[in-house]
Amino acid sequence: MKRDFKLIVLFILNISTVSVFAQQEANFSQYMYNSSIINPAYSGSREDLTIYGQFRSQWVGMEGAPQTASLTVHSPFTYSKLGYGVSIISDKLGAMNDNTVAVDLSYTIDFDSDYKLAFGVKVSGSFLNVDYNKLTIYDETEGTDNLKNQFNPNVGAGLYLYSEQTYFGISVPYMLEYDRGNDQLYATMKRTMHFYGTFGHVFDLSREIKFKPTLLTKVIQGAPLQVDLSANFLFSERFTVGASYQFDSSVSALVGFQISEQFFVGYSYDSNVTKLAHYNSGSHEVFLRFELFNKYKRFTTPRFF
Template sequence: MKKLFLVLGLLGSWITFAQQEPQYTQYMYNTVSVNPGYAGTRGVASILGLYRQQWAGLEGAPETAQFSIHSPISYRGHGLGLSIINDEIGPSRDTYVNASFSYKLQLGYDTWLNLGIMAGGSFLEVNYDKLNIHDPGDPELSGRLSKFSPNIGAGAYLHASNWYVGLSVPALLETHFYDDIQQSVAKEKMHFYLIGGYVFDLSPTLKFKPAALVKAVSGAPLGVDVSANFLFNEKFTLGAAYRWDAAVSALAGFSITEGLHVGYTYDWDTTGLGNYNSGTHEVFLRFEFVSSSRNRMISPRFF
């Protein structure tokens, strides 16, 4: 049984290296992690903490923790943000640290375009001692490997009070890992993200919020996420999501106070790997400084 879990864990590692960047089910609330143009668009300082446990019960499965903060920094709405992501899978840990800046342009009465850039880097650490090595004496597979890779990204975020569309490339620099082991070279490639959503007013107390995320990277299948959320009384959110050929999800959220919101999702795998794990859990907590009338958002925001 341990050997089976090891094989599946390595399979999971291979899949994650193929997708390379962390994935989220609640991407509509976590946009600043993939698009620097989102920084400051909430209209107030916004802090988000997120934890994702993928493929629960499977040894070596991915775990992702994130902290992000962003805020407008001028009366014109230009934004500044910081995102820290810790992504662990098997023996490897990847920590991303990026700062974002967005420049806001008003295109119409209720339409804005934020152009953003992000800069930072990632710290990769691999602990070979966590592996069950066939040849323990292999010097190439012992101890730890550490590597820092710089990063530059860019994005555009077009939005109004009830819709948004964003296009971004979070990492413009391609990075080679394990350069000293030519038999096992991993290359981190550029990822392109297209995100969009709309808010429909179905009644004074009910809103419908569909959203979609498309992720493209050379050498991997196109990633497509679609979701449909219903917002009741601007307090409680309930919905479902589908990740193409990968998972179906249930989503729920609640506004504890005007500035404090919590959300949770559960993913069911639709692949064969679903037979060996008990699903994926993702929870986030978002706090926004909206207590004073001076800092309140001019119009309600639902994304």
């Protein structure tokens, strides 16, 4: 298979056109460790200054395959019910490079004696770059100008209900729908809304072992319902091991280690369960979380989400 053909196929798979609908937003297998990417109401919920970095290399072995990096900082405002977050996401796919900068603001109230309810809004801007020189243009008479930092603003919102052991979330991180690209039909993309629903609960199996199942559902117009199920075990508040399954797509395994009270590092590997598995060697994801603890925080035990 020629390199240019691979780039074209991957480019089409990651965008929505008139006849093709697919996931457009950055995809991470271990979303549960950095939920502010999909839900702005999560920002500040850990009651610490949290810095989170993540990198995902998808479909290794296929030229032009997706590579996504993110950096997030979020924290509560001291003596306040407000929280904030700032995130940067760089999503590369073949000829396309999409960079997004977002600012989150959350407001949290005591729902009852055990639960808190947070409301969040996200304001973001994306900068799309497309280098058509990396593609094969069969009809060069039409001409195609490269895209350079095509800017599109957006807004999003979410709700996050949580306690020390349970959480529920619903969100739409990017609400505005619009066309992106050049005027030529084949170079035009339409961004659509993604609706997310999340759930997780932590079971104390013993004094040393915690078990956390999680659920993510994703609804995209014109695409099948996406469901992710995961199960993680935490041993002695230090070592994490788990697995997840994305229906009709992939399976993944995770390991993580709490190096110190401030540092947590993790790695996951995904394997496709579709025919695409014949053309790649899986996906790799690494992440690092650093926290500066707040002595005024409400939750005194370490959070597993």
